[in-house]
Every structure is written in C-alpha cells, then in structure tokens.
Amino acid sequence: MGMTIVEKILAAHCQREKVEPGDLVIADLDLILANDVTAPLAIKEFEKAGAEKVFDASRIAFIPDHFTPNKDIKSAEQCKIVRDFARRFKLDNYFEVGEMGIEHALLPEKGLVLPGDAIIGADSHTCTYGALGAFSTGVGSTDLAAAMITGKAWFKIPPTLLFNLKGRFKKWVTAKDLILYLIGKIGVDGALYKAMQFGGPAVHDISVEGRLTICNMAIEAGGKAGIIEPDEKTIKYVEQRKQRNYTVFKADQDAAYEQELEIQLDDIEPQVAYPHLPENTRNVQEASDVTIDQVVIGSCTNGRIEDLRLAAEVMKGNAVADYVRCIVFPATQQIYLQAIQEGLVDIFINAGAVFSTPTCGPCLGGHMGILAEGERAVATTNRNFVGRMGHPKSEVYLASPAVAAASAITGKISHPEEVVR
C-alpha cells in the first residue's frame, strides 16, 4: 500500500520509510510561527524551562498581527515581549508593524513556507500552507515553546479524506464558497483529527490564492491539515519567492484514503454561513431577509489581492448602503500597495468603505470594527462563533468577497448579481 502526500511528508521528516495513520512520530520542522497572542505564552514557557538558545534563528517566524498596531497598553506589552525576544535571539523572521501582515498571507508571500515542508504554528489557521503542498498544522504555545528548543514536534499520523473536485465554478462562485459548501456538508467536526486533501481535475483551475483560502478553513471542519499536491501553478508561485530549497511530494497511485468524496463545482451557488457555526451554510439565494450593520472584507481567508479585486469589481460605481459600515483590510503591506496601484482603493473609498492597515483586528473581535449588542455583520473571515466579532449577542455571517461587497451595497445579504449587471 502506498502513502498519501501527508504520510510521505511526515515520513521524510522523521527519517522513516513508511508511516501509517495512527503512528506517533516526532518530526523535524522546517518552520515554526507564532503571533502576538500566542508567542508571549511560548516565550514564557521557553524561559521557564531555562532554555538559552533557539534551535535555528532562521526557522522561527514571529508576526505580531492580532492586536497591532497596538490596540491598548496590554497589547503593547504583549508585543514588546515578542519584539524583545526576537531581538535577543536575532530571529530572521520577525515582522514589525510596517512590514508585517496577517501571518497566513505574509508567510506564503515571502516564500517562507514551501512545498514538502513540515510546519507548526501557534495559530489554528496554520493549516493554510497546505495549499502549497506542505504539511502544516496549528498547535498551542507549549508545543511551540518545545519546538523553539528542539526544532521538532510530536504528531499522530492523520488519516486523509480526499475531495475530488470536478467541473467548473459558475460566475460569482469562488474558492470560499467551495470550502463553506464542504463544511456545510461534513460539519464542523467532519474532518476531526484528519487531513483534508483537495484533488481532482478541477483543482488545477483554482488559483494559488483560492487554494490558500480553501486550506485556510480546513480547521473549520475540525481538520488537522488541508493539503493540495503541487502543480505548475504552485511551482510558479513559489519559484518567484522561495528563500530556500524545497522538495515536491505527491501521493502514490495506491495511497489509502479513509474516504473519497466527489464534488461537482457546478452544483455550488454562492454560500453564506449563518451564525454561530461555519457549518450553517445556505445558498445566498435562500438567505432570509437579513439586514446588516457592518461588512468586513479581508482576513487570512480572503484578504489577498484576488479577493480585493473581486470585491472592487462588485463595488465599482456603487455606494455602501446608508447606516452600513464597510471595512476592507488587506492582508499584507504588499497587497495594500498593489491595491493602491491597481486603483482598488479608489473604488472602495469612493463607495464609502474604510481601507485599513493590515491587521487581524475585526476578524477576532480585537479592534478596528467591533459589533455592538444585536448588530449583524457579513464577513469574509472564517469564524462566526458567538461573540467572535464583538458583543456575545452580535451575529456574523460568513461569505465570499463578492457576496460581502454586494451586501454592503444593498444593506442586506445579497447575491452579487443584484448589484452588478
């Protein structure tokens, strides 16, 4: 019996010929990352253990992105812990405000996560990098502290679910709609402890950015990792950016999958996930009359240039509805600049939207767009849990940038067709 791509990557990182689901291994890591929420805890653990050096200063990335630019005194102090540590150990990949961006958009953009890598991050959406053919998963701060010392982490080899994608997306249907649709189908624990591999002929039509969106939300189905085998698009993307060498792994022909599911992209309509779980999905056409107070376009799920282009296409020449706040936040400085150069920022500002500096901010109810009691938002983010964007009695509806932009214009959840002719 052959191995899946996840099994191959992990076997290679623990110097074994073969691994099987359920095996416990200790694997070498290519990159580890943390942010301003999780790094301080990891640093505390690192120091408590009496460690005096890190395993490799070039393989640790610290990205203060959640409450930055510092929201308040406490956040400033958390960030200072991270900054002081980065300085003391001369970490190559510490990104200060001004060059930072949302971690899961920034690291692929900088060529720091590559095909064949084994990566852990003290952030649940670390599963994003599977889009480039890496095994990448979220862990807690203690795992990270241990990895800062050892360069290793323990894993149980996960079984793999294979999603065979066929057909083509209809107009206005995006990678975000696909992943919301899949989570709606299998539920928020449908891939618990498992790897979600996306394959099939249609996967090659999806851009690298779209793939990052899909793998980003594997955790929303409980998945340990999302993964897509590298193809020409992947190689082109990483060759322009890579900061070290990499190895491309592909599944064996006779690899064993726990389950294979066939998905016809043509069947999918634009989706919206109702509060308070990402699995509460419906077709936008079936959305009840939901009026909204805020729209948030951005995050590590949908804050890349392709997402902003799509939102701008819908917003162009339109105006945000009265009494609705529309907040657009690009995921990185590079994307910010590109959005200016392409004239997207003009479109957003002329429509009456806010264009923010890169930050996680509103996505986790941190700052820069918090909801009051009873308020509703449509967001291109990845979680609509109770209180996620503010007051415990506020509501978040998840959707694509196209649906979010259309909803900002009409003031209620809307199909992009309603505003673009």
Add this chain to the structure above:
Amino acid sequence: MKVHAKVFKYGNDVNTDEIIPARYLNTSDPDELALHCMEDIDKEFIKKMKKGDIIVAGKNFGCGSSREHAPIAIKAAGVSCVIAESFARIFYRNSINIGLPIFESPQAAQEINDGDEIEVDPNEGWIINITRDKKYTIKPLPPFIQEIIQSDGLMPWVKKKYMEVNKE
C-alpha cells in the same frame, strides 16, 4: 489522581471563544484568564463552580482557535478534568501539553447530567456516576502521551529529554 466532584454539563461544539473570549486575550496571566472562564457560554460558571469540579460536554469540545488560553483558563479556574464525547484536536493537544487531564468517553458524556456527582480514576480507567449509580470505562491514553503526562507536561519532558542531554 482520583477526583470526586460535581459536573457542569455543556453541549456540542463548545468553542474556544466561548471558553475564553478573544477580548481577554491581551493577557496570558492564568488567574486573570480564569476569571472569564466559560463566560460567553455560562456567565455564572465561575461564580457557581467549586475547586475540583468537572466539565462534561458533547462532541468537538474546544473547537476554534489554537489559544492555549482556553485549557489554561479551565485549569486555573480549578476544574479537575474535562470529559467529552470528543475534543477538537488542538485543544486536546494543548490540554495534554499543559497538564489538564481530559478524557474521551462518548457514553459517559451523553449520560452524565448537569449537577451529577461523579468520581473519576484515570489510572484504573473508570468514571462512576454516583448520582445515577452507573460505571463507565475510559480508554487508556497512548503510552507516548502518558510519558508526557507523567513528566508533568511537554516542557518538563523536553527538558529531561533534550536540554539535559545537550548539556553533556
């Protein structure tokens, strides 16, 4: 570690935003986090619970973000262990790594009710519901995980295995 305590029961998919809302994540002080433990699912929890009490929940407990603040808040609040039908994987990992005992037992998790008095013995591998006079067995943890727990968490384990070796 045998415990005997009262149960606080919750449903499926209790997420880390409910366990410790993001608005409190600008600190990592366990005692401060404990004050807000379970706040968005049960405002009264921290007032009602006594040290040693047990959380029992449905499927996918601890889903959502990777924040270790969630098991830390639970542990610092004085909860002795969590029993659920299943756990979200990062939460599971984090709990082991910080030394919060957690057990998967679908049947016990379904049948134990809020307010029940139960006794748990992880070494012998059983849960007894005293209120309802019922006994359940728990699956032992994999040996490797036990090794980490016996070392009192991942960091002491790493210290023993790597740092002391490196010094030689």
